[in-house]
Structure formats: structure tokens, C-alpha cells
Amino acid sequence: MLAATIVGAAACGGDDAGRPADGEPTGPAGPTGALRVFAAASLTEAFAALADAFEDEHPDVTVTTNFAASSELATQILEGAPADVYASADETNMARLVDAGETAGEPIVFATNRLQIAVEPGNPLGIAALDDLADADVLFITAAPQVPIGRYAAAVLDAAGVDVTPRSLEGSVRGVVNKVVLGEADAGIVFETDVRAAGDSATGVDIPDELNVVARYPLAVTGSSTNANTARAFVDFVASVAGRAILAEFGFGAP
């Protein structure tokens, strides 16, 4: 039932987003050429799969992906890095592009994510709740406040009233996950999808719904795209039923 609703919503969203915002004639030519996709670090696996699927559907298209912290990617695009599509893990960094007039049309929200506490496999320290992160024996790290996950994590800790001093403020969510996977940090707050992507190398501890945040992922064609038609086709594809299915495989929620 839920799935049917999601699919319905997805189909509508996809339709809307497909329309070029400026009313620019799209012409008959199908998607072709090189497409440069800049996507949030947490989207690494999902967007790699989406890029593959899109290439399969459009053999004339070559997708190149660039994964980093959403904040870093936004800076790169604002400084003139060649990108056709930008997918952010938060609306704040997307707004930086929108405000600078660096997007073509309104961004669409294509996925959601939730937060989890990433701990070592099997959770040897028995971390069960956010309060446990304040324990002096727990080496807790998070991301810098400009990185989406850093801000989300701070909001969650704040909501739970937990006062904890992180030992490091990493540059991206993958920096946090990697240090937990390496065993150098005991715990970090990351996206559910990151814990899932880490497989057996990390365990996720749930954060109660009333304290958790829903991260909304916006996607847009950049204003400087040199291959806007293909970029729009890719955005449509991500928002399509097939695209949503791929995102769901990696644990992302529907918008």
C-alpha cells in the first residue's frame, strides 16, 4: 500500500520536474554526450548505480560523478567547476546555488534519509542511545557544522539534550564513517544509508523518531550546464519510478 502511494507520488514528481523551467525548447535530440554529476558523499553508491542505469538506457551518454561533502561541491560549483547536475544532502547548500542564480529551474527533492549512530561491528561498547555518546570512554566524532551531517547531528544531539564534545569535526560524512570503520573512533552520527553502505564494517544504532531528523535531498540542473537537456533527462530519471527504486535499494526514503 505504502509502496503504491510512493510510486504514485514519484510519477507525479517526475513529470513536474521534467519541464524545463525557462520554457527553453528542448528539441528532439535525446540525451547524449558527457554529463557531470556532483553528488553528496552519502549518495556515493546510490548515484553510481543511477549513473550506470542511466548510461544503460542512453548509450550515447557518459556520466562522470564527483562525490564529496555537499558544502564542498557547492563551493566548487560556485567557483566555476564544470557540473551539469548537483545533488545535495541538505537544502541549505542547495540554497547557496539557488541564491547565486547557479541553478536552472527549481530544485526538486528526490529522496530522504534519517540519522543513525554508527558504531563498531557488534557494538562492543554497548552504545544504546544518544546519552551514551557523552560517556567519557566513548570517542565520538562528527562532521564540521557546514557539512550537512554535521548540522543534522548537532540538531539531534540538541533535541536529546546531550552535551558531548566531539574529538574531531570531519570534512564529510564518509570521513566520519571511515574512522568508525577503521576502529579509530567509537561512534559517529551518520545517515542510515552510510551504515548500510559500510556493510559488515559498522553497526547502526537507531535514534528514536521523535529525536531524529529527516534529511531532504534536493537535486537541480546547474545554471552553467553545457549539456542541459541531458542533465534534465537525468534529473527526471532520478525522480522516476525506476530511479526511486534504485534509491530505495540503498536505503533512501521517498520525499
Add this chain to the structure above:
Amino acid sequence: MGETPVVAHRRGTHRGRPQRVGRERLPVGAVVLATIAVAFFAAPFLGLLWRVPWSDAWQVATSETVRRALWLSARTSLASTVASLVLGVPLAWALARVDFPGRSLVRALATLSMVLPPVVGGVALFFSFGRRGLFGQYLDQWFGITLPFTTTAVVMAQTFVAMPFLVLTVEAALRQLDRRFEDAARTLGASRWYVFRRVTLPSIRPALVAGAVLAWARALGEFGATITFAGNLPGTTQTMPLATYLALESNPDEALVISVVLIAVSFSVLVGLRERWLGGGTGPGAG
């Protein structure tokens, strides 16, 4: 053999007289290429200065973030330079003078961190000195010492990438050194350490200073190994390059000002040292 030029060179440095500057005329081609080189170095700095928001520059430059990062960078880069000198000079000495088996392997090993991407260096430090690392796990178990995310980790990361500059510079100088002065001192009964400290080291002082400056500069600019192995926490592990990088993501203007502060400090130190030690009026070893 080719001893005469070596002696001439040796004498030159010994008297503290740098090579004559200013008399030679370069061929036009060399002048053009050298000018391009200068322009190539200058262009990025000009670009940076052009974009700096000068109106709020002072406010950012004196902000808490910058003051803490600058102070941390100053302390850690100096500590790395001292560590490089203490460990690197004896290593250079051994490499230059002792014909031990595997010497070229050791030399390659000591240079490896120069070619290694710093982030890889940081991961390698994790695997060796991290709390699950090859050696780090025993530091943790036996002494309760964990290095990652500490200021010590910053110094280790910086020393790892900076020391090769000192070792290579000092080794080259030791190889070129005319050893007759050392031999004479030995003949007169001086101990090895005494000769090294009172004859060898003063003779290679320009190379020693140049090597230390190179190592310091490399340590000051170190980014990749630091953010990987030491993490990023203001006041503890957030050095100037890390502060710049993170500011670039949210507030590029702030990042520009931090870069300019870092450049200004480095440039003053480099120019100052150059004047004092390597050129200018008072040459080395003048006393």
C-alpha cells in the same frame, strides 16, 4: 682528481662569502623563461589578493578561529622542524658517510613520504600508530596512549612529510664537504661528536638552515595527512590549512583571509631567514 673546484667551493662557504651576485648577464632566453616562472608563482597569489574582502579582513584575521589555528600551526610546525632536525641530521650523516648494506633502500624509504599522496600517508599512519594499528594497539594496551585526534598526531603527520626535505638537503651538503678539516680535527684528538658539532655542522650551516626551512614550510602547509590521522578540532588539531579548507565550504571570504594570513606569516619568515642566514649582508659563518 677533481679536488681543486671542491676546495674552492669549500673555502667560499667557509668564509661565509656567498657567490657573487649581480655581475652575471643571462642569455635572453633564460631571462624570458625565468620571468615566466616568476609570473607563474605570482599569479595565484595575485588572484588570491584580488578576491580578498579587505573590508572585513582584520575582523576575520583576528577571530578566535584564526588565532587558535595560527597558534596551533606555529607550535606544531616548529615541533616538527625540531623533530626533523633531531632525527634527520643523524640520518643524513649516516646516509652520507656510512656505507652500510641497504643504504639506497633506506634513502628511498626516507624519501618515500615526499611522493606519497598525503592522505595515503595519513591512512598509513592510522594503520601503524592508530589505536588498532600495527604498533598503536600496543601503545594503547600497554601505556594507554592513543595518538589519533591529538596534537601529537599533528606533529607526527607533519614530521612524516617534512623530514625528507631536511634529510636530502643535509645529506647532499655532507657529501660535498671537504673532509680534510674534519680529518685534521680528528688527528688533533677531537672526538667524533666534537668534530661533528664544531667542524662539520658549522661548515654545512647554510644547508642545515635551508633544509630546516624547507621542512618547516612543508610542515606548515601540511593538510592531507593531518586531517586524516589527526582529524579536525579547533585548538587541538585544526591547523591553518584545515581551517582554510573547512571555511572554504561555508564562507569562502573567511577562507581567503585565513590563506592570506598564512601566506603573510610564511613569506615574512622565509624572507627574514633568507636575509639573516642565506644571503644578504651578514653571510653565514661570518663569526
